[in-house]
Amino acid sequence: MNGGDIGAVILAVLPLAAAIGAFVRPGAGPTLTLGTGLLTLGAALAVARQALETGSWRQELGGWGAPLGIGWRLDGLSACMLLLTALVVGAAAVYRAAEKPEKPPSEADRYFWPLWLFLWGGLNALFLAADLFNLYVTLEFVSLAAVGLIALAGGPALAAAWRYFLATLLGSSIYLLGVALLYGQYGVLDLEQMAGVLSSGPTTVLAAALATLGLLLKGAVFPLHFWLPAAHGRAPATVSAVLSGVVVAGAFYLMVRLWFGPFAVLLDGGPALVLGGLGAAAILWGGTQALLQRRLKMLIAYSTVSQLGYGMLVFPLVGSGVLAERAWRGALLLVLAHGLAKAALFLAAGCIVRARGHDRIGRLGGPQNGPAWAWLAFALASASLIGLPPTGGFAGKWWLLQSALAAQAWIWVAVILSGTVLTAAYLFRALAGPLTPAVPPVAVSRPPTALAMIALALALGAWALGLLSAPFGRLLAYPLGGA
Amino acid sequence: MIDASIGATLPASAATALLGGALAAPWLALALLGVPITRSWAMRLMPWAALPALLAALLVPSGAVLSGSGPPTEVGFGMDPVARAFLLPAALLWGLAGWFADRWIAGAERRALFAGFWLAAMAGNLGLILAQDLLAFYTCFALMTFAAYGLVIHEGTDRALRAGRLYLAMMVVGETCLFTAVALAAVSAVGPRLEFAGMAGTPLAMALFAAGFGMKLGVLGLHGWLPVAHPVAPVPASAVLGGAMIKAGLLGWWRVASPESAELTAWGLPLVGLGLAAAFYGIFMGLPERDPKTVLAWSSISQMGLATLLAGVAVLEPRAGPVAWTGLAVLVLHHGLAKGALFLGVGVMATAGGSSRRLAWVILWWPALALAGAPGTSGALAKTALDLAVAQTVHGSWIGPALSLGAVATTLLMARFLYLAWTIQPDPRPEGERGIWEAWGVLIVLLLGVPWFWSVERIVAQAFSLDAIAAALWPPALGLLLAGVAWRLWPRLPRRPGWPARVPGTRPRGRAFPALPLALSRLEQRLHRWPVVGRTVMIVTLLLVAALWRANA
Amino acid sequence: MTPYLVLAAVLFVLGLHGLFVCRHPLRKILALNVLTTAVFLLLVTVARLAEPLDPVPHAMVLTGIVVTVSTTAVALALAARLAAFGRGTGGKRRTDGS
Known part of the structure; x- marks a missing residue:
């Protein structure tokens, strides 16, 4: 076990454990979260250091390899995303803890810290996961926690949370369909193994299209951004910060992993052009809509649509x-x-x-x-x-x-x-x-x-x-x- | 310039320290401004933050450098003759205008905000002058440009905000051009550093540079922001905008165009033409204006036309390069000081009362005559240098007379300015008047002396020759005569200009296409409906499948 | 095994259609469930097609069912709150979020 391995374990396990703790003892939520934040940041730095030294490496949990075990793959990209998560989620948590609530705490506030920590753990696991199905699970994890956090705001945010929920679940299901097709064709789930065997063919084409479509929905890429502005614009500032800063980037991260991993053989020509074209449309359309907004938070939310392009x-x-x-x-x-x-x-x-x-x-x-x-x-x-x-x-x-x-x-x-x-x-x-x-x-x-x-x-x-x-x-x- | 004799005795470490101090001083003041305890103290540092830069311009020998492996390429700052020629007027002006501003903004709200933008713009301006590579230059340029926005809109009036919007719109386009050009340079860069010269062979890059720098300099066609933004800014901010900041465009072009190479010859004549046209257009447009600061802004466009002309002469014929460079250096120094003195003079006229007001008006004649190129002023020096440069080219025979005609026109514009300055309704403020007078007075004294000591002797001697004095005498004399006649014939004209100039950015509120934003918003709302989402999902699926299929099956 | 594959495809499209066209939140939730069930059907079929029988898809389906149960619970809670909020504002807000 090197420093990076230990860091990875901390990153995946600690937020989840803290989430359970925060659920059982609501009063300890802020303390637990801030402690988790410090440790997570240290762990992310350890992973980044390791990535600078060794490039990429794999980690099989408990010595169980694919297909039944859970393997992690770490490299510079995942280290960067982990660092980003630690910084943004950590800073937003400090903000939330320092914020004196405007209204007396309600029943809903109890669930804030557990959900927050679940989101954090899900994000970390997403950036560590190395196989298609685990990625699906982590995606769902992140989505559910995010929906919960938006819905906690109550009022008009509920409708936004509902739209987000439907969109993101639809995205996960479509992604899972793509994964199922791929597994049916090749019998592997691990990204690297898949990269070795993948070849073009009708099923592969359909599977790649579906997996990408699911991620486009989750990443709010134009013209599938319909859920993002309301969800990010209506959520509390801390939640919006994390959703816009990291969660959407998670879907993008996965797209990059897929298209420069197993799907790399399919990328040439048309697909790259279509993805780039969608991005270009997102830049222009999102920017134009941001320009037309009257409210500050909606403007920032549309800017997310534009910038991810x-x-x-x-x-x-x-x-x-x-x-x-x-x-x-x-x-x-x-x-x-x-x-x-x-x-x-x-x-x-x-x-x-x-x-x-x-x-x-x-x-x-x-x-x-x-x-x-x-x-x-x-x-x-x-x-x-x-x-x-x-x-x-x-x-x-x-x-x-x-x-x-x-x-x-x-x-x-x-x-x-x-x-x-x-x-x-x-x-x-x-x-x-x-x-x-x-x-x-x-x-x-x-x-x-x-x-x-x-x-x-x-x-x-x-x-x-x-x-x-x-x-x-x-x-x-x-x-x-x-x- | 007198570059070679500078700093021979200064130890290398001291030179480096001075250079670093010149760059760091505004930042230090900015940092002190951020801390609540030192804030009120830091606001007084506005004049002093330019002092290290002034010392650097006077003491640091050429060749002193500061470099670091900044991201994403190596960056460096250093002193060379070009930097010195721009640094001296910039440092003088920033310092004196800062002194002026220290008094001028006294008591005003949001003073700390003004000081912050001021120091940031100063940091950018001084940094870009000393920058020795494209990335450092571009970074400082962007900082200066966007910090200056805060100076333009400082008054917070509706007019200032609209002017600020126009300024920003044009500057964003200019910055985008520069960004692309610098990225182009990075694509073809070989060393660890982005050298200034080296893009001369790439027409696209040069065109983008020209557009970006031209926007800052107010080259004809790209000058729209100048007459709008200058008058709305507070007086000291106008002084540095017109006297120091717009020169950044000139410096940038001079750096990238590398006049020694013959690759840009085709650009020569268009630049000369554009410059001459701007020189007259600025005056034509400035004459009917009623705000003295707007007149000065148009005069800047006219004067920067002369700079454009020199840049054209320099690339037109490589052998004219050194002479054109000398002319440019004199022009930058002279115009920086004179324009600064004129702008600050407007502020003095606006606050002084009684006899001191009359005195101020008389003093104001000096920078005005200098701008017109009257003998004995720094303007005569600049005009001599200009003539020498133009004489190097085959086109000298017609450019020379045109320049004299330009001097006549400039005299007219300055007469108009002096008239308008006299009609300013003064609003005496006893508490701040003294500092204002002192700063202005020092600037006037410097304008009297510095250009003569700072220029090469050949030009000084030439400017004092009888021929040159005679040649320099008649245009201002004729101009004054014309102005007098005009004043006699149409005493009422100056009050009500015959043709109201429509200034961009000042038209009343209203959208060109009121329906478009609404239509776009509606379309976006439609995209949010579930049935429409279903259709978009299908379309995207089909697109992806089709693209994958065509490429792989 | 082709009938199962066809059935999975039909169910998936049905689920999509329901999600986009139905207005009532409960129907949307059901549509999502049909959607995921279609995927599970496909996975089980894949397991049956493999030679020898493949246990991995079963593990995936099991995990998937757990996930779906949780998501359905969240969906129902959310729909209930949405309905309560809609009543609170006098039914002016449309509860389907569109």
Whole structure:
């Protein structure tokens, strides 16, 4: 057992154990979560260190191999996702713990921490899992916890949670159908073994299409994003931060795993183009819709639809083979930077909503003594989303654009650039909110400064990702070499 | 310039430290601004944050560098003759305007916010001047551009917000062009660092650079934001915008165009034409304006037209390069100081009362005449340098007279400006007047002296020759005469301009396509309905299957 | 074994249709259950087709059933709350979330 192995075990087991603890002793929820957060962060760092040293490795739990045992596969990509999860979920948990509730605790609040920890454990397991069926189970795990967290808000969030529930369950079922077909054809579930035997054929084609479709639904890729804006816009700020920052990226992660793993032989030509095309449409449509929103949180939610489209460009750009390495690193770094920045945006928006009692952009003017720090966090996170140097968003977009330019793929270049302009447009529109003349009555309460500081820390994390883009680029370089 | 004699005795470590200090000082002040305890103290640092940069410009020898393996490529900062030529006026202006701003913004709300944007923009401006590679330059450029937005909209009025929106829209497009160009450079980069020169052979990259830098410089056609954004910003912010920040576009173009190579010859004549057109267009558009700061903004467009012309001359004929460079350096110094003095002068006129107001108006004549190129002013120096550069090309015979005509027109515009400055309704504020006067006074004194000491002797000697004085005398004289005649004939014209210039970004609220956003929102709502979702799911499935099938079965 | 495969396909499409077209939450939940059942049918068929008999799909179906039971429970709880909320707002909000 090396440090990475121990880290992986902690990552999968600890949140689940803590969840049970938090369920049995509701009062201990925050303490348990914060303790878990610290340990999880350490474990994720250990995994990342191991990944930098050894590249990728496998871990068979209890010595039981495939097909009946559960195996884990760890590499730079999963290490990065685990780190992102630890940072975003951990920071959001601190935010929640530091937040003094506005109304007296209700029966529903009891379930918050257990659900939160289940979500955390599910995400960690998702990034560790190495076979198609375990991935299905972890996906369901994450979905159920996420739906529960949205529904806890009650009121109008219930309808949003219901839509999300149906969409994500439909996605899982379609994905499972694809997995069943694949198993029927090849008799293996493990991603690596599957990569060895997969060949093209009618069943494989259908299975690949179905598995991808399920993940497109879960990842809210245009035009299947119908559930995301309401779910992310109506959930409490902490939940939105985690859902937008990490959960959606989980579906994208799995798509990348599949298409640069077992399905790599199928990627050339059409499929890459279709996936990239959907991503491009997402960038443009999501950006346009974000521009049209009147409410801050809805704007941020639509921005998620738009920004994840950049990730989808990885398929055609890596597929084109020109500077593929840079396209790969760029797209994944963009997803990581988006996770941090988006979580910062939602948490900052949460502070602003607390201070003003609403989030209608046109009515956020007036004295900003309360949420001034939140606006700073918002601005810094926006810089990363727009892709201003030296943020993580810049480094990612920079590599992605280079690949597109070198391949002379002018359509992708145009999409990347117009997406940038759209992003700048809607984010500056949001940032102009506090500058507009005040519309009376202006009710300002002062949320704890610590809340805004958490958002600020996440935004600075997105900047740090840009400054650390060299080591992260190295960390992200491994899987492609293996595939 | 007098580059070679600088810093011979300075130890290398001191030079590096000074360079680092010049870059770090605004950041340090910014950091102090963030801490509540030191905030009120840090706001007073606005003038001082530029001091290390000034010392660096005066003391650090060329060749001193600071580099690091910054992400995602290596970045470096350092001193060279080009950087020095831009650093001296920028540091002077940022320092003095900061002094001015320290008094000007006194008592105003959101003072800390202004100081924050100010320091960030300063950090960007000084950083991009010292940047020795494309990535460092681009990073600082973006920082300056977006921090300046905060300065433009500082007043928070509806007009300022709309101007800010136009500024942002144009700057985002400009930044996107630059981003693409820099990425293109990175695609073909060989070393660990993105060198400035090396893209001259790629027309696409050069076109993108030209668009991005032209947007900042206010080249004709890309100048829309300038006359809108300058007048709405607070006076000291206008001074640094017009005096220092727009020069970043010029510096960027100068860096990437590498005039030594002959690859851009085809760009020469269009640039010269564009520059000349801008020189006259700016004056034509500026004359009917009623706000003195708007007149100054149009004059900046006109003056930057001259800079564009020089950039054109430099690439037109490689042998004209060095002379054109000297001319550009003089122009940057002269225009930076003169334009800064004019903008700050507007602020002085707006606050001074009684006899000090009359005195201020008389002093204001000096930078105005300097801009017009009257003999004995720094403008004459710039004009001499310009003429020398133009004479190197085969087109000198017609460009030279055109430039003299431009000087006549500039005199007219400056006369108009002086008239408007006189008509400003003063709003005396006794508490802040002193600092304002001092900063302005120092700037005027510097404008009197610095350009002469800083320029190469050949040009100074040339500017003092009888021929040159005679040549420089008649355009301002003629311009003043014309202005006097105009004032006599149509004394009422200046109050009510004959043709109201429609300024972009100031039209009343209203959308060009009111139906479009609504239609898009409706379409999005439709996509959310379950039966429609069913259909989209089917369509996406079919798309995926079809694509997979075609490629693999 | 072809009839089972065809049946699985028919059930899956039926489930999809129900999910998209039915308005009542309970019907949607049932449609989702039909959908997953179709997948389980396919898996069991796959197990029967293998030579020798394959236990792994059975393990998957068992796990799948556990998952489905949990999801159905969550769905029912959610639907009940949604209905209660809809009553609370005077039935103005449409409970199907569309």
